[in-house]
Each structure stands twice: as structure tokens, then as C-alpha cells.
Amino acid sequence: MDKTVTFSVVAPIYNEIDNIPEFYRRVRDVMDSTGEPWELVLVDDGSTDGSTERIRELAADDKRVRPVIFARNFGHQIAVTAGLDYSRGQAMVIIDADLQDPPETILDLVAKWREGYEVVYAVRAEREGETWFKKSTATLFYRMIYRITDVKIPLDTGDFRLLDRKVVDVMNNMRERHRFLRGMSAWVGFRQIGVEYRRAARFAGETKYPFRKMLKLALNAVTGFSYFPLQVATFFGFASAGIAIVAIPVVIVLRVAGSQQFAGQATTLIAVLFLGGVQLISLGILGEYVGRLYDEAKGRPLYVVREAPEDERKT
Ligand code: UDP
Numbered sequence: 001m002d003k004t005v006t007f008s009v010v011a012p013i014y015n016e017i018d019n020i021p022e023f024y025r026r027v028r029d030v031m032d033s034t035g036e037p038w039e040l041v042l043v044d045d046g047s048t049d050g051s052t053e054r055i056r057e058l059a060a061d062d063k064r065v066r067p068v069i070f071a072r073n074f075g076h077q078i079a080v081t082a083g084l085d086y087s088r089g090q091a092m093v094i095i096d097a098d099l100q101d102p103p104e105t106i107l108d109l110v111a112k113w114r115e116g117y118e119v120v121y122a123v124r125a126e127r128e129g130e131t132w133f134k135k136s137t138a139t140l141f142y143r144m145i146y147r148i149t150d151v152k153i154p155l156d157t158g159d160f161r162l163l164d165r166k167v168v169d170v171m172n173n174m175r176e177r178h179r180f181l182r183g184m185s186a187w188v189g190f191r192q193i194g195v196e197y198r199r200a201a202r203f204a205g206e207t208k209y210p211f212r213k214m215l216k217l218a219l220n221a222v223t224g225f226s227y228f229p230l231q232v233a234t235f236f237g238f239a240s241a242g243i244a245i246v247a248i249p250v251v252i253v254l255r256v257a258g259s260q261q262f263a264g265q266a267t268t269l270i271a272v273l274f275l276g277g278v279q280l281i282s283l284g285i286l287g288e289y290v291g292r293l294y295d296e297a298k299g300r301p302l303y304v305v306r307e308a309p310e311d312e313r314k315t
């Protein structure tokens with residue numbers, strides 16, 4: 001193993017063919033200006049648009065580019081995980097390949113790392129070129145996660161960050177399948193600090209994070225770092241039981257007094273539907289946790305690699 005690399009830049013790539021050359025150029029210029037040895041770990045997350053070839057070409061021209069090529073699409077968080085597995089640097093920088101995270105900001109992250117911080121996360125002070133829907137769901141998402149989860153995940157912070165070797169060593173041993181890396185790196189602890197930056201618009205192409213994937217990530221964040229949904233189910237259980245305990249004597253007294261107020265099927269139907277709903281939702285929530293437990297129990301590798309640098313395969 002080459003122990004002389006100071007910085008590893010890790011970028012997940014899923015169909016980013018038009019971004020790759022520009023991304024490489026800007027990262028190279030920025031990293032060269034640090035005056036330290038660096039490497040660029042490009043994880044191809046099952047691209048189908050020729051990005052894979054582009055990555056291979058780069059690696060052939062510049063030995064500092066190390067390609068990790070997946071056998072299929074495993075998702076963004078898993079791709080970053082693989083990148084961290086293969087990184088050899090003393091500090092790793094996680095960055096998107098679509099140039100929304102400006103590579104120049106890496107220098108700000110590095111400056112804080114040199115001051116002795118082990119986690120330096122980039123905070124989105126502004127976002128450009130994103131839809132109203134994306135921005136508002138993101139804002140809501142960060143605030144909800146902050147309130148619900150047990151670890152304090154900084155607001156408006158994506159995966160763009162610098163992690164010290166010490167932190168990555170811990171994270172690489174956390175092999176949970178449904179990953180939320182921001183949560184994991186907050187969970188680890190150490191000295192953490194944020195640096196503000198302007199999130200740019202995409203250089204080329206379209207987002208690879210449709211609503212479905214965002215929802216999945218949000219669910220992973222909530223279930224991975226809290227029991228909140230289960231507690232909500234418990235709360236509804238107690239609330240329904242409480243209403244019943246009050247309602248029963250009230251209805252009995254009204255009936256004895258000759259009132260017809262609660263005769264009729266509508267009230268029964270509503271009560272049954274309401275409780276049925278609450279129960280099914282609770283079952284679904286339970287199912288989310290049980291399903292995750294099942295996935296962990298199977299113990300499958302997190303990803304399958306088709307081509308690894310120096311062909312040292314990890315899973
Ligand atoms: N990405 C990936 N696998 C996926 C989806 C996305 O590796 O299944 C990569 C993508 O190529 C990009 C980064 O993850 O480099 C962030 O994705 P994107 O820009 O689409 O997300 P957004 O910025 O819109 O939230």
C-alpha cells in the first residue's frame with residue numbers, strides 16, 4: 001500500500017459523461033495547488049452512458065486517478081462508501097461529480113483540517129439552479145432529520161465534506177446496509193466544523209436523485225438514527241386507548257339517561273376505520289425496521305466491484 005498520499009478525493013459517478021473531463025480538470029488544478037500528493041477515486045456506480053470508458057481513459061493518462069467500477073448501480077451512498085474503502089489518503093474529500101460542489105471549496109476544507117479538525121463539512125449557504133420543489137423538500141428534510149434523529153446532523157449539509165483518516169477508519173467498520181453517511185460521520189464524533197459555500201448549478205446533465213431516491217434516503221436517515229416512527233406508533237396507541245377510556249363511561253351514562261346520541265353505525269364505522277388505519281400504519285413502520293433487520297442478517301456485500309484499482313477487491 002502506498003502510504004504517501006495525503007488527500008483522497010472521492011466522487012461517485014452515475015451517468016455523468018459530460019461532467020467528467022471538466023470535473024477532473026478542476027479537481028486536478030485545485031489539488032495540485034495544495035502541493036501535497038493526492039489521488040482521485042472515481043466510483044462508477046453502474047453508468048450506462050459511456051462514463052465508464054471516460055473514467056478508464058482518465059486513469060490510463062493519470063495514475064493518480066483510481067477507478068472503482070461497480071457491477072451495477074448500487075446507489076449514491078454505497079458508491080461513496082466504496083470510494084472511502086479504496087482511499088489511501090490521510091484526509092478524504094467526498095464530492096459530487098456534477099460540479100455542484102465547487103472543487104475550489106476543497107481548499108477551505110483543507111485549511112480547517114490543517115487547523116486540527118477531523119470532520120469539515122460544507123454547508124450550503126446558497127443553492128443555484130435547483131427547482132423550488134428540490135429546495136423546499138431539502139430544507140424540510142434537513143430540519144426534520146435534525147429534530148428526529150439522535151445524532152445532531154448539521155443543517156443544510158450534504159455529503160460534501162472532508163474526513164480525517166481516523167474518522168474514515170471508524171466509518172469503514174460500520175457496514176450497515178441502509179447508509180446515511182452524514183449521520184454516520186456525525187455519530188463518530190471528533191472535532192467537527194462547518195464551512196459555508198455556494199452550491200452551484202449542475203455543469204451538465206440532470207439530477208440522478210428523483211423523489212423516490214430522496215424519500216429512500218430520508219427513510220434511511222430516520223430509521224438509521226432513531227426509533228421515532230416506532231414511538232409515534234406507541235403514542236397513537238396510548239392516545240386511542242385514552243380516548244376510549246374517556247368515551248366508554250360517557251356513552252354508558254348518556255345511554256342510561258335515554259340519549260340516542262351514539263346510536264347508529266357511522267360512529268362504529270369511523271372508530272373501526274380509524275383504529276384499523278392506525279394499526280396498519282404501525283405495522284408498516286414495524287415492517288420497515290424488520291425489513292432492515294432482515295437485510296442486515298443476510299449479510300450480503302454492500303457492493304460488487306467489476307474492476308478495482310490494482311485489482312485489490314474489497315466488499
Ligand atoms: N450518483 C450515484 N449513484 C446514483 C445517483 C447519483 O453515484 O444512483 C452520483 C451522481 O453521479 C453525482 C452524485 O451522486 O455525482 C450526486 O447526485 P445528483 O447530482 O444527481 O444529486 P443532487 O445533487 O441532484 O441531489
Ligand code: MG
Pocket residue numbers: 096098100202207
Ligand atoms: Mg447534483
